[in-house]
Amino acid sequence: MGEKVTAETKKVMTDEERLELCQKLDQELDDFINSLERKRYTEGWPEDRWEEEMDKHPFFMKSNPDATEMSPLAEGLAKLKYDPEENTPLELASSYKEDGNFNFKHKNYRLAILGYTEGIKVRCDDKEINASLYNNRAASHWHLKNYRSALFDSERALSFNPNHTKARLRAAKSALEVAKYDVCIEHCQKLLEESKDKEVVELLNTAKKKKVLQERDERKKDRMISKKNEEKEAVVKAIVERGIRISNCDDADDIDLSKLEPSLPGAHDAIVHIENGILKWPVLFLYPEYQMTDFVKACPENVPLLNQLEQLFPAPWDENNKYRCSSVNVYFEGYDKMPHVVDPSKKLSDLLVMKYFELKAGTPAFFVLPRGSKVESRFLESYL
Template sequence: MENKTENNKMTDEERLELAAKLDKELDEFINSLPKKKYEDGWPEDRWEEEMEKHPFFMTKTPEPGAELHPLYEGLQKLKYDPEENEPEDLATSYKEDGNFNFKYKNYRLAILSYTEGIKAKCGNPDIEATLYNNRSAAHYFLGDYRSSLKDCEFALKMKPTHEKALSRAAQCCYECKKFDLAVEYCDKVLDIQKTHKSIIDLRRKCIQSLKLKERNDRKKNQEEKKKMSEEETFFEEILRCGVTIEGGLGGLSLEKLEPCFPQLAAHRVHFDENKHLVWPVVFLYPEYKIMDYIQEFNETQTFEEQLLQVFECSPEWDREKKYSPDSLNIYFENPKKKLGTVKLCDTLGMVLALKDYVVKGGTPSFILLVRNSPAENRFLENY
């Protein structure tokens, strides 16, 4: 008997029929599964926010202190874990992060990254010099020229011929008005590259600024000498007039004679055209607890002359019309807390020359009370 093997090959029609049957059975199986709402995905109202947190989709570096996606945190740990990375690798990673933030003008974040890279202490002078130089650039763009210069100096300790560090150090010195030092840094750059146009221009500006500074310094010194001479002359005249200034004249300057009352601030004691002293003066009225501010009281004027001007029109507070020059007593308090008296015919210069009168705060002051009034009697009881 002869055995025959038959080849049961499927036709294309049979194959399509079988595929359709399997698809139908799969659909029936899926539809038969219990329906359950998918709750592990991103919520519809916050999917963009959640997507931005995912390290595969985020478009910017997380802010310091922001909550990190677990995957991002893991990648970060893998990248920055000192136990998993050599110091040089860590320094390089932080440098790259700093460069990324610097590129997008996130200078403060760049400084943080460069600082971490410096802390890694990788021992490679090229990398460490670059970290200091790059951090210097970030400080510079933030306008912190002193910190920028300091980082330049650190970079130059590791690489004395670092051209970018030398150039920026020159720029920082210029901004900090250290023109002499700026010229030195410019010269070091030009030793490396003689045709460096921006440094040549900067050096020229520094030289011009130095000359201007020297001229201004000379002018300032001349003005100070002139001022000192004028002050010496002024105080010699005060001594000649016998005026006693609180604290004495030792180390005294005109600034210390500035009136302490805002109403008299622009009326410091001065000379008139006849070389007479003109003082700001305060008249005190204890009865009403008010005062008058006399901006200019010439030392040659009498108190009567000045009071005639003050009471030319009766003040609003004097409703009884009892204040007038001939009805007043004038007092001053001496350093021993005792009262001195002033006559209407006395000039201001005569009173200020009295041994027991002391000018305080650059402003002579006097107490005015109606003669024999109850207010005067109450006042005198305190003395």
């Protein structure tokens, strides 16, 4: 049976022994790397298992994952670099920074971000190392075009070191990329207080020009929104003035365009609107005999319903030519759940204010049936 190692018998390494071990491990690592075959690296870590794979890497692992014996290199690295009992917070943060820098140098920006993030998590009290960790992580994000993250990390770096020129310049560039032009201008102006750098001057001028364009577009957008709101209010006002009954609306104050949107698939752009004081409605014609429908967009309220039927007949599905303007009856289903016949020669506006008429889903709907036919009789009997 092997000897049990306790906290009392554990040998504490001196600074000289640690330095000697570091130099030995560095040399062994250099010799190992130099012995590798020189070829292009083509296989990256799987995106969904970066942290898992990182924990298996001797530079990052904090414990032995499978309880087997670790190599001296892996054990020494893990102990020297990551053991909180063997390292101060500053030493740990510095080690993670070095790991991040190594990956950044080799353009492994995602791995570099992981390294810098671990260093930030240490929360050491050194402002310079924290500023450096955030700045370097911002640089990694910048190369990955994660501009919002680059801006956040750059400004975090500046919170630890307001004079960090690289962090401020990257903050300005990132702000420009995410259209935060005021932020970009502010950082550029602070940079120009120290030096009239040509790159910063060009960046500042670009931000000012884009800000002018942005403000113009916002004014244009605001005008469009205001115009649409005015049009919506005009539509609602016209409906109230005409006395049209709207389903699920208790009074005039309860009417809004959301309750007037057509519920038919693909018909959302056909919502009632007003042109030159005339309401134009989407109208649905139903033919129960054939289970067919016609959907007509923008029917003017001052035009007889008959005009719309004349454009629809003869119907391609009416092989027996039964559906003609002179031989059909037109009905609507009232809020009393009964059918009501209408005179199609009347204007649509007159039909919409008939007794028992109720507008549903913003779409006037009418049933069309051959006059005196069995189909019409069955339709009427279905309401009895």
